[in-house]
Amino acid sequence: MSDPRPIEVVTGNDGRSVRAPELRPRRNHLASRLGHAVSFLGPNVGVVVGFILIVFVGTIVSDVFLSWTNIRNVFLQSAMLGVVALGSTFVILTGGIDLSVGSLLSLCSVVAAMMFANGDGYPLPIVILATLALGSLVGAINGFLIVWRQVAPFIVTLAMMGIALGAALTIADGKPIGGIEGTYAWIGAGRLFNQIPVPVVIMAVSFVIGAIMLRYTPYGRAVYAIGGNEQAARLSGIPVNRVKILTYTFSGFCAALGAIIFSARVTVGDPWAGRGLELDAIAAVVIGGTSLFGGIGSVWGTFLGTLIIIIVNNLLNLMNVSPYSQGIAKGLIILIAIALYRRRSE
Amino acid sequence: MAEQVNILELRDIDKSFGGTHALRSVTVTIRPGEVHAIVGENGAGKSTLMKILCGAYRPDHGTIVLNRAPVQISGPQQAIGLGIGIVHQTFTLVPELSVAENIFLGRLPRTPSGLVDWNRLYQDADAVLQRLELDLDVRRPVRLLGAAGRQVTEIARAVSLDAKILILDEPTAVLGQNEVEKLFSVIRGLKAQGVTILYISHRLAEIFTIADRATVLKDGQFVGTYDIDGSIDRTFLVGKMVGREWIDYFPERTRDHGDERLRVEGLTREPIFEDITFSLKAGEIVGLAGLVGSGRTKLCKALFGAAPYDRGAIFVDGQQIRVRSPREALDSGIAYLSEDRHHEGVVLALPISMNITLPVLDRFAPRGLLNLSRESQFVDDLMTRVDVRSRGRGQTVGTLSGGNQQKVALAKWLATQAQVFLLDEPTVGIDIGAKAEIYQLVAALAREGAACLVVSSDIPEILSLSTRILVMRKGRITGELDPESATEEDVLHLAV
Numbered sequence: 053m054s055d056p057r058p059i060e061v062v063t064g065n066d067g068r069s070v071r072a073p074e075l076r077p078r079r080n081h082l083a084s085r086l087g088h089a090v091s092f093l094g095p096n097v098g099v100v101v102g103f104i105l106i107v108f109v110g111t112i113v114s115d116v117f118l119s120w121t122n123i124r125n126v127f128l129q130s131a132m133l134g135v136v137a138l139g140s141t142f143v144i145l146t147g148g149i150d151l152s153v154g155s156l157l158s159l160c161s162v163v164a165a166m167m168f169a170n171g172d173g174y175p176l177p178i179v180i181l182a183t184l185a186l187g188s189l190v191g192a193i194n195g196f197l198i199v200w201r202q203v204a205p206f207i208v209t210l211a212m213m214g215i216a217l218g219a220a221l222t223i224a225d226g227k228p229i230g231g232i233e234g235t236y237a238w239i240g241a242g243r244l245f246n247q248i249p250v251p252v253v254i255m256a257v258s259f260v261i262g263a264i265m266l267r268y269t270p271y272g273r274a275v276y277a278i279g280g281n282e283q284a285a286r287l288s289g290i291p292v293n294r295v296k297i298l299t300y301t302f303s304g305f306c307a308a309l310g311a312i313i314f315s316a317r318v319t320v321g322d323p324w325a326g327r328g329l330e331l332d333a334i335a336a337v338v339i340g341g342t343s344l345f346g347g348i349g350s351v352w353g354t355f356l357g358t359l360i361i362i363i364v365n366n367l368l369n370l371m372n373v374s375p376y377s378q379g380i381a382k383g384l385i386i387l388i389a390i391a392l393y394r395r396r397s398e
Numbered sequence: 399m400a401e402q403v404n405i406l407e408l409r410d411i412d413k414s415f416g417g418t419h420a421l422r423s424v425t426v427t428i429r430p431g432e433v434h435a436i437v438g439e440n441g442a443g444k445s446t447l448m449k450i451l452c453g454a455y456r457p458d459h460g461t462i463v464l465n466r467a468p469v470q471i472s473g474p475q476q477a478i479g480l481g482i483g484i485v486h487q488t489f490t491l492v493p494e495l496s497v498a499e500n501i502f503l504g505r506l507p508r509t510p511s512g513l514v515d516w517n518r519l520y521q522d523a524d525a526v527l528q529r530l531e532l533d534l535d536v537r538r539p540v541r542l543l544g545a546a547g548r549q550v551t552e553i554a555r556a557v558s559l560d561a562k563i564l565i566l567d568e569p570t571a572v573l574g575q576n577e578v579e580k581l582f583s584v585i586r587g588l589k590a591q592g593v594t595i596l597y598i599s600h601r602l603a604e605i606f607t608i609a610d611r612a613t614v615l616k617d618g619q620f621v622g623t624y625d626i627d628g629s630i631d632r633t634f635l636v637g638k639m640v641g642r643e644w645i646d647y648f649p650e651r652t653r654d655h656g657d658e659r660l661r662v663e664g665l666t667r668e669p670i671f672e673d674i675t676f677s678l679k680a681g682e683i684v685g686l687a688g689l690v691g692s693g694r695t696k697l698c699k700a701l702f703g704a705a706p707y708d709r710g711a712i713f714v715d716g717q718q719i720r721v722r723s724p725r726e727a728l729d730s731g732i733a734y735l736s737e738d739r740h741h742e743g744v745v746l747a748l749p750i751s752m753n754i755t756l757p758v759l760d761r762f763a764p765r766g767l768l769n770l771s772r773e774s775q776f777v778d779d780l781m782t783r784v785d786v787r788s789r790g791r792g793q794t795v796g797t798l799s800g801g802n803q804q805k806v807a808l809a810k811w812l813a814t815q816a817q818v819f820l821l822d823e824p825t826v827g828i829d830i831g832a833k834a835e836i837y838q839l840v841a842a843l844a845r846e847g848a849a850c851l852v853v854s855s856d857i858p859e860i861l862s863l864s865t866r867i868l869v870m871r872k873g874r875i876t877g878e879l880d881p882e883s884a885t886e887e888d889v890l891h892l893a894v
Contacts, residue, residue, distance in 0.1 A: 268767045270759035277756055280745035287704055287734065287742050288756040288810065289725040347747040 096341035096353055098392050103356045106363050114370040124249065126359065126366050131251035132157075132313045134358040136329060137336035138262045139191075139306025141354040142299045144337050145266075147279040147346025148205035150300060152194060153307040153333055155216035157326030160187050160311030162224040165321025170231035179236070184308045190216065191304020195297035205300075213330065220323035232319040240316030251313045258309065262351045275299060279346025335382065336361055339389045360385065403466065405430040405594050406563060411460035413446055420446040423460070424620045426613050428563070433585060433595040435605040435626075438615035438639055439829035444598050447615070448565050451596075452484040453477040483561030485552045485569060493541035498523035500540055501555045526558045529591070530584050545690075546577035553584060557593075564588065565596040570604060571827070573690070576894065582608050600827070602632050603858075614638040640830055648862040649841035651881075655865070656680030658716070659849035660732070660818045662701065665710030670696045671873040674710065678818060678849035683840060685864030685881065686853045687889050693873040694853045695737060698820040702734035703727040714818060728757055733816035735807060737823035737853070739800070743807040746796030750788060751777040753795050754809050776813070784809045784839060801832025808839060819843060822853045837863055857886045869893050 110117040136153050143150045164183040167174045174182070190212065197208045232240075242250045266272035274295040277285035286292045307326070315321050340357030342349025364385060368378050406428040413421040421443045428434050436444050449455045451462070453471040461468050464480055471477050477484070491500045498519050499506065507518040523536040532550055540548060549569060556564055566585075570578045585595055585608055597609055605612055606626060612635065614621040621638050624630050661677040671693035678684055688694050699705035701712060703721035712719055714730050721727040727734070736742035744753050754777050755762065762773045777791045784805045788798060795806055804824070811819060821840065825833040840863065844850055854860045860867055860881070867879040869892035877892040 264767075268763075268770070270763050270768065273752060273756070273759055273768070276748060276752065277745050280747040281741070283742045284736075284745050285756065287702070287724050287736060289723075289728045290756065291723075291725060343747075347745065 096350075098389070099339060099341045099353050099356045099360070102339070102389065102392075103360055106360055106367075110363060110367050113367060117367070117370065122366070122370075124247075124252075126362055127252045127255075128249045128317075129366070130358050130362045131249070131255040132310045132317075133329070133332055133336060133362065134255040134355065135258050135306050135313065136310040136326075137333040137340075137354050137358050138258055138351060139303035140330075140333040141262070141337050141340070141342055141349065141351050142266075142275055143205070143303045144334070144342050144344060145275050145279045145346055145349055146296060146299050147282065148198065148296070148299070149209065149334070149344075150191075150194065150303045151206065151209040151330045152190070152212035152216055153303060153310075154326035154329035154331075155213045155220065156187055156190050156304060156307040157311045157314065157329060158323050159190075159216045159220040159223075160308040161315040161321040161325045162220045162229055162323055163321070164311060164315050165229040165232055166223065168232060168236055171234055171236075176235050180312060183312055184305055187304040187306075187308025187311070188301050189304070191307070192297055192301040194304065195300030198300065199293040199296050217323070224321065224323045226323060228320040228322040230320045232315055232321075236316055237319050238316075239312065240319070251317065254309065254313060258306070259351055259355055266351060271295060271298065276347055279343075279348075281347070332361060332382075335386050339386060403430070404428060404463075405465060407463040408447070408451070409461045409463060411447070411450060411462075412458045413450065413455060414458055419618055421450075421457075421618045424615065424618070426620065426623065428594060428596065429611075430594055431589060431592050432610040433589055433597055433608055435597045435599065435609035435612040436615065437599065437602070437605060437612055437635065438621075439831065442615040442639070443618040444615055445567070446618075448484065448567060448596070448598060451477070451565060452482060478559050478561075481560060481562035482565070483556030483559055483563070484565040484567065485549065485556055486567055489548050489552060491540045491548055491551060494539060496537050496539055497534060497543070497547075497551050497554075498536035500551050501526060501536075501558050503555070522558070523554070526554045530554060530557060531587050532584065544577075546573055546580060549573065549581065550584065553588075557588070561593065563594045563596065565598070567598045568600065569597070570599065570601060576689070578604070601856075602635055605635070606632065616640075636830065649838055651865050652681050652683075652841070652844055653865075655682050656847060659714065660701075660851075661713040661716075663711045663713075665697070665700065665707055665712065667696065667700055667705070667707045669873065671700075671870075674875060676868055676875060678851060680817075680847045680849055681844050681865075683844050683850045683852060683863055683865050685860035685867040686851055686870060687855075687857060687860050687867055688870035688893050690855060692870040692893070694870055695822055697870075698734055698822050698851070698853060701727070701820060702732055704734065728814055728816065731815065731817040732820065733757075733811035733814055733818070734820045735811060735822055735824055737826060739803055739807055739827070744795045744803055744810075747794060749792045749794055750781065750786060750798075750806050751791035753806050754780060754791075754813055757810060758813050780809050780813055784812065785835060799829075799832075801828040801835075804828050804832065804836065805839075808836065812839075812843075817848050819848055819850045820853075821850060823855065824852060825854070825856070825859065833859075857889050860889065861886065 116122050136157060140150055140153060160183050163186055164179055167179045167182060168176070173179070194209055194212050197203060198205050239250050244250060244253055266275065274285065274290045277288065277290055278292055278295060282292060311325065314325050336357035337349070337354050338344060338357070339360055340349065340353030340355070342353055361382060364381055365378055368381055404427045408424060408426045410423045410425055411421050412423055424443065424447065436447065438444050446455065450457050451471065453473045453476055456472065462471060469480060471480065492503065495503070501523050502519060507515040507522065509515045520536055527534055527536065530550070530553065534547060534550060540551060543551070553564070569581060573581060589595060597605070599605060609626050611623055611625055613623040614635065616639060657680055658677050659680050663675050665674040666672050674697055686694050696705055700707040701721065703723045703726050712721065714732065719730040721730065721732070740746065751774060755773055759768070762768050774791060781791060786802050786805045786809065788802060795803055798806065808824070824840065825836050840850055840852065852860065852863060861884065864881045867881050867884060867889065868875055869877050869879065869889055871893055879888055
């Protein structure tokens with residue numbers, strides 16, 4: 053309800069400037085920074101509660117759940133899905149969707165394995181750079197097609213999903229390509245300080261960089277603004293098309309990064325590596341509290357969303373539930389999450 | 399009066415949402431066959447009251463008496479059953495379906511075999527429109543209709559449901575002047591047929607044209623119900639709405655104008671606007687009057703790089719510029735405040751701070767990373783200056799009142815270094831208090847040397863705010879007026 057508005061008291065009436073104030077010298081209040089983070093860009097309360105709940109349940113149903121080995125295992129299993137879901141978070145924040153990441157991951161894993169060729173092919177740094185470049189390029193093509201004729205992201209990335217899978221199967225002749233060893237295999241199996249698996253380090257660094265991009269760069273702001281109201285963003289001088297292309301490029305880059313993690317861990321490139329992964333990534337994003345309409349959400353939500361999905365699988369394994377039935381649990385969790393978030397937002 | 403039976407009485411209605419009291423023991427009585435206006439500032443409780451009447455909300459306390467019998471309205475279906483129809487501010491039509499299908503949506507006539515009986519549908523729809531004395535092709539898809547046609551379709555739907563009481567929520571908000579006349583004749587026709595009309599509007603001039611009585615709400619409380627019979631005037635009603643006497647809330651006009659800031663020569667976009675030539679000087683507030691659809695918004699958008707133009711030239715401070723995107727316009731010092739706040743003006747889901755700095759983000763990221771504390775400082779200063787009433791810069795814009803949302807939208811442009819401000823309907827849909835503040839802000843901008851072009855369909859507003867008036871009709875500038883001497887009739891004469 054509005055207050056009675058005293059008409060007599062108005063601003064700008066006394067000759068004071070109403071224009072943009074001069075920039076003040078830098079002031080670094082920790083409190084104001086924290087306030088900013090908590091009020092907007094942190095993970096939403098629902099996913100934190102959900103995460104705590106699942107950990108609680110895990111502790112009850114299994115006594116090995118909280119063991120260091122199992123925790124490490126959970127994080128290791130989260131790494132590939134995590135980085136892919138990170139890219140999807142950006143896309144979904146702009147109000148888009150990327151269905152091609154699973155197939156693109158498959159394609160990248162095959163290409164990486166072929167280029168590496170038992171260590172007889174290209175040197176590892178070249179293999180990694182080329183794989184990341186391939187993922188980024190395919191993502192950029194997605195973005196370009198989406199902004200060029202304003203085609204729905206769903207359609208463009210659905211088509212790309214088919215193309216990437218077909219390319220992967222063609223190149224690999226439908227079979228896994230083995231022979232990943234040496235330093236490449238260390239990326240999958242090695243441990244930093246003898247404790248922390250390298251894929252987990254890659255995931256952690258990716259999320260920190262992703263969080264910085266969203267929170268501290270004009271690009272990140274543009275992502276939120278476009279998802280919140282594309283037309284208003286455009287009229288505020290945001291280069292909407294450029295930001296969208298960049299976002300799909302990043303999503304492709306993340307899929308390629310996921311491919312490197314995958315191939316290093318299982319020591320093969322597999323044209324079926326990313327089967328269904330795009331939906332798991334979207335699930336992780338949505339469970340993490342990011343709105344499918346865009347504009348609302350955070351990478352930390354996605355991080356917890358990824359962990360929730362992996363922990364549920366982990367628990368079902370620990371409880372000897374058949375892998376065939378595990379999809380049911382995942383589906384139910386998505387439904388519960390959506391129902392809870394909808395209720396909260398009303 | 400005592401012998402007259404009221405068709406509808408709302409007695410002691412109370413409604414709270416969380417901590418806010420939206421309505422406090424409001425009592426309104428409606429006589430059969432009258433046009434009863436409900437007026438009040440934004441947030442006065444008009445919408446809440448109407449939503450209670452059509453069953454969208456349940457009152458916490460109080461009774462609704464319809465034809466002397468107390469009723470409970472638990473949902474829209476029941477409201478319809480009781481003969482209460484509502485035409486919402488935003489249309490609820492299916493664009494791809496025809497007028498007839500929309501009128502009878504959900505209750506299309508059937509043939510014995512269960513298929514849609516198209517002949518009867520069109521006959522019935524024609525009959526409803528005839529009752530409203532309207533000429534509209536019932537087979538036409540709604541998406542091809544203008545705002546007026548859509549509105550009429552909505553009204554026809556309510557009438558076909560045999561509404562005895564028809565609620566019109568801000569019915570003229572989307573209509574041009576000639577369409578408003580058409581709507582009024584429909585309302586008069588319905589009144590003659592004994593339909594009672596509840597008319598909610600911001601526009602007081604209309605109420606004096608169409609209403610028999612008016613009830614004023616203020617801050618959720620009933621102020622009074624007044625006969626519109628010549629004994630009261632606009633000043634009186636405004637005084638009741640804001641709770642104090644009407645004062646002249648327009649700022650002083652500036653008289654000394656500086657150098658030319660913007661010059662437009664022969665700007666043309668067939669067939670929307672043609673051969674537009676004018677200039678704006680520093681310190682000027684030029685009002686751009688005209689009917690809805692006369693090309694004013696498209697002209698502004700073309701100047702802002704958000705819509706194309708075929709030919710013509712644009713100069714800022716004497717330099718010819720090319721604007722192919724809003725970014726280029728901003729870099730040339732042109733800002734555009736959209737008439738459509740929710741779709742184009744602000745990002746409702748984002749906090750105030752992120753909205754305000756959207757066009758100037760790069761300033762806070764000299765080395766690529768945003769300096770959030772510097773940004774917060776900047777936003778706080780700007781919010782104080784435009785007096786955004788909020789819980790702080792972190793509040794999402796969607797939770798602010800319309801007037802405060804508009805101040806955020808304006809603050810966003812104040813944050814830029816723009817010298818030319820194109821303000822498209824800057825006070826549409828906001829209450830009188832906020833309007834006054836927007837006027838003062840525009841005047842202050844002009845005093846500081848900016849040039850402002852104010853598009854408005856509110857002619858008294860244009861007459862009082864501008865230092866010069868341009869009038870557009872069908873895409874052309876038809877004249878220039880001096881607001882000191884011009885009258886509403888002069889403006890209308892050039893506009894229609």
